[in-house]
Amino acid sequence: MTTIHLYGFAGSTYVRSAMIACEQLGLDWDLKPLEFGQASHLALHPFGKMPALQHGSVDLYETAAILSYLNDLAEGAPLIPTEPLARARMWQLISICIDYAYPALVKATFADDTSQIDTEPADRCLAAIETLVKSGACLTGDRLSLADLVFEPMLTHYLKTIPGGEKHLEGRPGVTRWYRDVQKQPAVIAAYRESQSE
Ligand SMILES: N[C@@H](CCC(=O)N[C@@H](CS)C(=O)NCC(=O)O)C(=O)O
Structure with a gap:
C-alpha cells in the first residue's frame, strides 16, 4: 500500500x-x-x-x-457505525468537538495564565457529551468510532493543561468511564x- x-x-x-x-x-x-x-x-x-x-x-x-x-x-x-442513529451521533459528536470543544478545551488554554481561563464553555461541552455518551466503552457504543478519535486528544490536552486537571470530570461518570477506557486503546x-x- x-x-x-x-x-x-x-x-x-x-x-x-x-x-x-x-x-x-x-x-x-x-x-x-x-x-x-x-x-x-x-x-x-x-x-x-x-x-x-x-x-x-x-x-x-x-x-x-x-x-x-x-x-x-x-x-x-470500521470506524463509522453502520446503524443510522449511531452514525448520526458520531457526526453530532464530531461537530460538537470541532465547533465547541476545540475552542473551549484547546484554544482557550493557549492563554498566558491558565489559572485565569473561563472554564464554563468547557464545562458546557463536557455536560453535553455526558448526555450523549453511551454505556459501552466508546462514545457511540461498544466500538471505537471517529468521534472517540477526535475527542480523546482534546480532552487529554485540556486535563493536562488546566490547573486541577481531572477534577473537571467530577460528576460526569459517563465521560470519566469513557476517558479511562479509551486511553487503554492500543492505537x-x-x-x-x-x-x-x-
Ligand atoms: N478545521 C481544521 C482545524 C485544524 C486546526 O485548527 N488545527 C490546529 C492544530 S490542532 C492548527 O493548525 N493550529 C495552528 C493555527 O491555528 O495557527 C480541521 O478540522 O482540520
Whole structure:
C-alpha cells in the first residue's frame, strides 16, 4: 500500500486524531514536518492549519474529511457505525468537538495564565457529551468510532493543561468511564508514543 503522509506536529490534537486513526486501521503511514506558515505549508493547507494528508495523488485537508478517507481505506470501514442513529451521533459528536470543544478545551488554554481561563464553555461541552455518551466503552457504543478519535486528544490536552486537571470530570461518570477506557486503546497508546519520539 502507498504510504500515507500526514503533515503536522504530533502535539496537535487534530494531527493526533489522524495518527490514532492510522494506527487503529493498520495503515502504512508517517508523519512529515511542516514549515509552519511557509509557502510549502499553504500549498498543502490554504488556511495554514494541520493536519494535511498526501496519499499517492490524493491531497486532503480538514480533519473530518481526512478521518473519513482513512476509514474508507480499511477493510470494512470500521470506524463509522453502520446503524443510522449511531452514525448520526458520531457526526453530532464530531461537530460538537470541532465547533465547541476545540475552542473551549484547546484554544482557550493557549492563554498566558491558565489559572485565569473561563472554564464554563468547557464545562458546557463536557455536560453535553455526558448526555450523549453511551454505556459501552466508546462514545457511540461498544466500538471505537471517529468521534472517540477526535475527542480523546482534546480532552487529554485540556486535563493536562488546566490547573486541577481531572477534577473537571467530577460528576460526569459517563465521560470519566469513557476517558479511562479509551486511553487503554492500543492505537491511542501508539499515537502518544509516536508524539513523544518526535
Ligand atoms: N478545521 C481544521 C482545524 C485544524 C486546526 O485548527 N488545527 C490546529 C492544530 S490542532 C492548527 O493548525 N493550529 C495552528 C493555527 O491555528 O495557527 C480541521 O478540522 O482540520
